[in-house]
Amino acid sequence: MPTILEYLKQHSTDMEETLVRLARAESPSRNKRLSDRCGRVLADLFNELVGGETEMIEQQIVGNQYRFTLGSGPGQILIIGHYDTVWDEGDIPLREENGLLYGPGVFDMKGGLAITLWALKALKHAGVPFNKKVVFLVTSDEEIGSLHSRTLIEEEAKKSELVLVPESSISNSGAVKTFRKxxxxxxxxxxxxxxxxxxxxxxxxxxxxxxxxxxxxxxxxxxxxxxxxxxxxxxxxxxxxxxxxxxxxxxxxxxxxxxxxxxxxxxxxxxxxxxxxxxxxxxxxxxxxYPMEETEEVLALYSELKAIAAEHGYALGHGGSGGASDGNFTAALGIPTIDGLGPVGDGAHAVHEQVLLENLPYRAALIAQLLARHLD
Ligand SMILES: [Zn+2]
The missing domain is CATH 3.30.70.360 (Alpha-Beta Plaits)
Structure with a gap:
């Protein structure tokens, strides 16, 4: 049986394809028609790759939102993401060059959605028992203030012991975010x-x-x-x-x-x-x-991630951001939240938005192994 990382490395081309499919379905926050199409692509991917319970939360103004659920048990772990991007249709082209994928939302944060799907798939393949509920909640209006998703995120967070946010990591370094202002x-x-x-x-x-x-x-x-x-x-x-x-x-x-x-x-x-x-x-x-504070609990989560990264042969850094994410909402409720778990890349909200493709299996393995430790 290959390790989780080996399994994901064997599927690196498939992971890239997952990301390409998501990025090709452009999803400007204020375009409901396009956003809904992207949401459907995401739901299809979840069903094809992972399988589990899919629930669509219909929206009138922004794109429909999705709650994907796996496992059961007394505890709950929440993973939050958003599929909307800051880009209008056709603003920047999707292209691959020198091992980097450039395009709308690849770094913020469709790359994070792709690695989450693969992390869940790898856990299922490895036969890790889902002794807790894992909820993957994907919203559609983070880039315009999360007005239509905040309550949903907060309600789900209140039921959770831990929140993982696969938003873009700290540019180029891949460091995770242990605080947000x-x-x-x-x-x-x-x-x-x-x-x-x-x-x-x-x-x-x-x-x-x-x-x-x-x-x-x-x-x-x-x-x-x-x-x-x-x-x-x-x-x-x-x-x-x-x-x-x-x-x-x-x-x-x-x-x-x-x-x-x-x-x-x-x-x-x-x-x-x-x-x-x-x-x-x-x-x-x-x-x-309110801020996502760098609490003891958050630093303990970072230590776990650092240990997993060391097993994989690299040093994982941490830092923070002056910009907010939906992680601010969950952290403000007192739920330990770690952010910036997305791929290594650069250029969130910038025309050079990109992710490093060969690294995707490492980032997915990071999430998968952290989940495995907490699903016990
Ligand atoms: Zn984002």
């Missing part, structure tokens, strides 16, 4: 009092002057060492050079590594007394996603 978006709206800038400037209240003071103060929350960033993304305000501005606003993006930091940021943004008499500050927005 949380995100908040705030809009500061400042109002003042307009007057003629030449006749009676000191009788007005400049909303712009007040906004500058507010922004300087908020910039003080930026802490590189702690991983907290405050980015003033846009500002606007005023009407004419000879008028004291009665309105100004700014939109600010904040990123943070821990829930505690997020809560502190939220509190600082919520309470904004004006520095200038007569000015008023209104704050809109808030925390959008």
């Amino acid at each position: 949380g995100i908040g978006i705030f809009r500061l709206e400042v109002s003042g009092k307009a007057v003629h800038a030449g006749i009676n400037p000191w009788e007005g209240v400049s909303a712009i002057d007040e906004l500058v003071l507010q922004l300087q103060d908020l910039k003080g929350l930026d802490d590189r060492e702690a991983g907290v960033s405050v980015n003033i993304g846009t500002i606007s305000g005023g009407t004419r050079t000879n008028v004291v501005a009665d309105y100004a606003e700014a939109v600010i993006d904040v990123r943070f590594r821990t829930r505690k930091q997020g809560e502190a940021l939220e509190a600082a943004f919520r309470s904004r007394p004006a520095f200038t008499a007569g000015a008023a500050v209104h704050v809109k927005g808030g925390i959008n996603r």
Whole structure:
């Protein structure tokens, strides 16, 4: 009996074909017709390769979503993925060159879907007993904020002891993601009092002057060492050079590594007394996603993966991302979540999006063996 890795290596060409079939079925998040077609390709692949329970969760606006289930038992392990991509139909061609497959969604994250299917197939082939339920949940709107899938993901996560996210790994290195930052978006709206800038400037209240003071103060929350960033993304305000501005606003993006930091940021943004008499500050927005924190449990999962990789003869790194994924939702519920389990590649959301083909069996084996350890 070949090992899981040997078995997957024997099927490396088939794995590539699985990925090509998924990538060829282009699936822009906002095109339901194309998305649904991709969903059907995925369901066909699951039935052909793995076999198990397939449930389609019908959607009105975005592509239909799928819950694939294997095994049974008291515990549950959840694998989450998305088949939508940031690309419109025909934006970038699918092509293979020097052992790399380029194309829409190959790295983010159809490569991850392909290796998950093969990891499950390899486990079945190896006769690993599924003493727990394994749910592979694939959604269709991650790239546009997961509005139509968040509840589904959270409900499934609550039943799970562990969440695996085969999203793109850290570019080129293949390192997995043990943390993802949380995100908040705030809009500061400042109002003042307009007057003629030449006749009676000191009788007005400049909303712009007040906004500058507010922004300087908020910039003080930026802490590189702690991983907290405050980015003033846009500002606007005023009407004419000879008028004291009665309105100004700014939109600010904040990123943070821990829930505690997020809560502190939220509190600082919520309470904004004006520095200038007569000015008023209104704050809109808030925390959008809480972070996937690098907890002890997550680092323990990474240690397991590292040991599997060492068995396969290579060193697996870990790191994090300032960008969020659906893993942020599951981690925020307190379920240990490890992300970036997808293939080695580069160029998520970029025209050079690519994956390293010869490495696919290694990545599938990584997921398969981690699952095997937790299915016991
Ligand atoms: Zn993704």
